[in-house]
Amino acid sequence: MADSSNDVPVRFFCTAGNGMESFLVDELKRKVAAQDVIQLQGKVIFSSPATINNIIKLKSAERLFLLLNYDTPLKLPTHINQAKACSLLLSKLTGEKNELERVAMLWIRLQGELNPRAIDSEVLPSAVGVKRRKDNNGQSLVLRDKCHGEPCESKRKILEHGNPDETAMDQQPKLQSSMDQITFRICCKCSGSVARFFSTQDVSKVLGAGLTTLLGWRVDLKNPHLEGIPLTKFPLANRDYVQSTGLRSTVAWAMASLAQIQPESLVVDPMCGVGTILIEAAKEHNGAYFLGIDINEEQLVKANGNVAYAHLEDRIQVLKASSLVLPLHSASVDAVVCDLPFGRKFGTKMDAAINLPLILSEMTRVLRVGGILVLLLSPQLSCLIKRLFIQEHTNSVEEKDSQTEQQDCQSDTTTFTKQGHNDGSASTQDTERLHGQSRSNPSFSLRHEKTFRVSLGAIDGLIHKYVKSSPCLE
Secondary structure, eight states: OEETTTTEEOEEEEEOOTTOHHHHHHHHHHHHOOEEEEEETTEEEEEOSSOHHHHTTOSSOSEEEEOOOOOOOOOOOSSOOHHHHHHHHHHHHHOOHHHHHHHHHHHHHHHHHHOTTOTTOSSOSGGGTOEEEEOTTSOEEEEOOSSOSSOOHHHHHHHHHOOTTOOHHHHHHHHHHHHHTOEEOOOOOOOHHHHHHOOHHHHHHHHHHHHHHHHOOEEOSSSOSBSSOBSOSSOTTOOTTOSSOOSOHHHHHHHHHHTTOOTTOEEEETTOTTSHHHHHHHHHOTTOEEEEEESOHHHHHHHHHHHHHTTOTTTEEEEEOOTTSOSSOTTOEEEEEEEOOSSTTTSSHHHHHHHHHHHHHHHHHHEEEEEEEEEEEOHHHHHHHHHHOOOSOOOHHHHHHHHHHHHHHHHHHHHHHHHHOSSSHHHHHHHHHHHHHHTTOGGGGEEEEEEEEEEOSSSEEEEEEEEEOSOOOO
């Protein structure tokens, strides 16, 4: 995509949860032919020839922004007065007025493309498009603009396809008028030499005053149109096809992407909960079929509700059964994708750990040779599973994984021991019990491929990917 006014490539950046950046880069390149990609911690910068309506369909991103400027860090001399430091800061971060105006007008234009129903609004941004609030039952309600219900047909055609009697020159004053009414607030972080001179509040004040002087924008700390330059009111990670939320949608999508789902594949989640992983997978892979299994009746009710809400009843089925005894034939499944409960369904973390060999045994049994197993685990369960796998051949990727995660296992096991035991003896006994159960366990027909550490909010989870390399021994 390029700015039609001067053919300058439009630069975007997406935010991503920690550990999700590589998934986002891969999706950007596959789906929107992203170019000039720069991967940073928590965000990815890119340009793309795709339309904005295709870019907002990204599944691994949290939010989407227009990029105003990306530059090297500002280094302030040790001996510099406050006024000079403010001047350098302002020139570095706000740049040229013409560039600011170009990006702002581009943002307004894109808002018009994304929100064609924002009628009778003073400014085009999505802040005035669709609002949500919670009713007394906690359900999400959608409140539209001043036009009630669907807009009339004539207005709809003009909004979606443009007014044929209006030229680009006619639209320019409208865009300029909209830009003059923009409100904003500044959020920032300071480090290095800048932090020695300014607090985050100081930087916000300097930049806020500069933007107001340059463009006439107004500061609004409570409900601004701009905080950064977001292109959507709500995060891309919000799914309008999910009624009851469970696992973070971006992580669920990433897990499904690792399963290498093909048309006609059968994918099983043996602890499906409310069905988040299955729904993300089904939305991405139209030709595959999905089965969700759970022992919890309340979770199954929510899962069925989510499946119906997403209109996926023809491809997703759920049933009540135990993950320890799956009602499936051996080698009948192409992929198993599962968010293993972090102890909640088993009562304690140690109970979950004791059942790991049996759970893995059943997952492996139903997988065909060449099938994919993707698990989301707590750091503690991740370390326990690694102790179950003694692989004959260790490739360089696995060696790297073991090196980078060895300290995590040590620290996580220490935390686990402190939470569950007064000393390490019980933990050692349980580990020995795990190994004793696993010696004849068919989970050893699995070949480990990769581990990803991702943020789940307050805690981290680890996504493990395995391939079934040989038949299970009965």
